[in-house]
Amino acid sequence: MGAMPEAVSIREVGPRDGLQNEEPVPTAAKVRLIDALSATGVGRIEAVSFVHPKAIPQMADADEVWRRAVKNPAVSYSALVPNSRGAQRALAAGFREIEVVVSASDTHNRKNVNRSTAESLDDIAALVPVLHEAGARVEVIVSTAFGCPYEGDVAPERVAAIVDRVRADGADRIAFGDTTGMGTPRRVRELLSRVRERHADAPLLLHFHNTRGTALANILTALELGVTEFDAAVGGLGGCPYAPGASGNVATEEVVHLLHDMGIRTGIDLDALIGAAELAREIVGKELPSGVLRAGPRTRLTAAG
């Protein structure tokens, strides 16, 4: 085990990536979830996306959700946008942390936005200066970075070339999305090695799905390689509607439980987070995949009775 970081920054994506991939829930429920998460000590929350309501009805009320949510000054809130129209809505709503997405695999990108990866990269190149002009920071999320459900393995070089391009075009931050849970410790190691050769200092966030049980093993590997930023969704909410077979995001409380056991700080109160996961379960009205939600943390003992 290499030297581990002393602290990790978690971005909570349950309200957006999570709820976007569940059956639609009422506006008030979304607001309650964001507010509960804002009180856990988490430093970053992906709050909403500004997408076309016909494409993604789950986010049709993004403006109202955001208007009603408590804005905790200790939290950095972000919004995801699919295009220029969404970016304008996000800016008008007051967001200054904006995420845009492109898939590393052409087939997945076409399925997702009906454009080639190259076309999406051109769109991003045009969008970044507009967002910068408005005082926003731009994160480019590279989806299918660890594999594509249609094309299979995605060569690390292909992902690295996308990083080259978007960094040159002004992206402030990069995220790699394991869209359908094809990531493994080996793939994490291979991709990070390749990217770090050319972008040693680029702010990099990893986003894992636990589709095949590997999410915490992937995070452990990434920690050993010095990564200190991860996405996670409370309760393990969400999946990917465009990706057959995908299950939810790695559960935030499973990540925090692991990190705290290793002595790595997150700033998050695990009990408060589990409370937010209980709320998430109540909101979607079904069991969620999080083991720490079901069983509690390892420190929660049972009376011998």
Next chain:
Amino acid sequence: MGAMPEAVSIREVGPRDGLQNEEPVPTAAKVRLIDALSATGVGRIEAVSFVHPKAIPQMADADEVWRRAVKNPAVSYSALVPNSRGAQRALAAGFREIEVVVSASDTHNRKNVNRSTAESLDDIAALVPVLHEAGARVEVIVSTAFGCPYEGDVAPERVAAIVDRVRADGADRIAFGDTTGMGTPRRVRELLSRVRERHADAPLLLHFHNTRGTALANILTALELGVTEFDAAVGGLGGCPYAPGASGNVATEEVVHLLHDMGIRTGIDLDALIGAAELAREIVGKELPSGVLRAGPRTRLTAAG
């Protein structure tokens, strides 16, 4: 990442530890599952336990299950026994690989067998020569080795002292059971370091439950420390009836999927194993926690259609 082993030996425990902790299923179903597993290439199968039928009705038909199962000469089959009576039944049935159990934490041992850890260790000391005399090899499974749901953390020294004792008493092999999924990469590292100081060469097997999502991260850590033997249960069958909050064993197909992606051989045909997991799901009549069962391996692509 340290040097990884080239090959790993998996012991499939679904027929025993898995089915013992599910609702009882018919004898014929147990036989079918063992036979399906025997054809996957797995080298070891924990087939049955010889326990009192009132205590564990799921294993009341152990003799008949074993009589009817195909004995593949390429597979080493084992049985778990709680006491001398069970050991005699296992020997009479023809088993020569016998597992006995003791919990590292006194409270768990008392809950499990109504005896102190020290009393169970004395029982094992008396049983080992009897089993050796009959030509059997004895594995001592140390339960709650990574934590006890009643007592909390279990000091690595306590587990190491049990290893000292049972090795001195003639145990051929040692297993550490993460009975309620309290294991984490940190705990794996701490326990193995302590035990390896004094028993560098003892055959050691690790048994993880995925209660809090950490099982594959724990296995990854153990691989880095040179461990090459792991228990796993097809489909993620089973839990622990004496341990509140416990969910199932780590799923064999998730372990094999991870190992093969790392280039580590197991001798197991993953497709055949997933077939056995489908059978396990059919037998227990409910969804099982295995992600690789639900989503398929990462190499199974979706038609772009």
